[in-house]
Structures are given as structure tokens and as C-alpha cells.
Amino acid sequence: MKNDLVGYLIALSWWLAFFTSMMSAGISERGIIHPWQLVAKLYRWDRIRSFSIENKGKTIMINFKIFRDLRQEYDKSDLDKIKKIAKKNKLI
Numbered sequence: 001m002k003n004d005l006v007g008y009l010i011a012l013s014w015w016l017a018f019f020t021s022m023m024s025a026g027i028s029e030r031g032i033i034h035p036w037q038l039v040a041k042l043y044r045w046d047r048i049r050s051f052s053i054e055n056k057g058k059t060i061m062i063n064f065k066i067f068r069d070l071r072q073e074y075d076k077s078d079l080d081k082i083k084k085i086a087k088k089n090k091l092i
Helices: 002-022 076-088
Strands: 031-036 039-044 050-055 059-065 069-075
Touching: 050 076, 059 076, 069 076
Parallel strands: none
Antiparallel strands: 031 039, 050 059, 059 069
């Protein structure tokens, strides 16, 4: 029975890791949504201490610090939308 329980825990942890990796952070009007074990946390704009945008060739990297450093990669087509939201919330 102990081996069955270990097998179930391994399968469950793989399943959580697989589906969590499929989710990505999203920038919304209310803040930044960052997944953590399939539960999205909303970091409000007023809690963000630093915010930067890096050009990575075909993509852009958004760096922000709230309680810890978070980084998320986006397609360049989202750059105007991200800049508009960041300017509205006085981050850039």
C-alpha cells in the first residue's frame, strides 16, 4: 500500500507540474496574474515596486518585483497593450 501511495503522489505531482507549466502569467487591467500550483494570484499594480521591459529579439521579457522577482516572456505583438496598461498605472 505504501508503494501505491508513493506512485499516486508522483503521478499527482507530475500532473500538477505539467498543467502549471501550460499556464502563463497574464497582464490585466487590475494587475498581474501569476499561476502558482494552478491557483492564480492577482498582484495589484500598487504593490509593484519595480517594472521593466527587455527586448529579447522576437519576444519581450517583463520583469517586475512585488515580494520577489517575477519574469514573464510575451510576444512582441503584446508590447503596445502592456505599455498602455503600464503607463495607465504609472509604472513607466
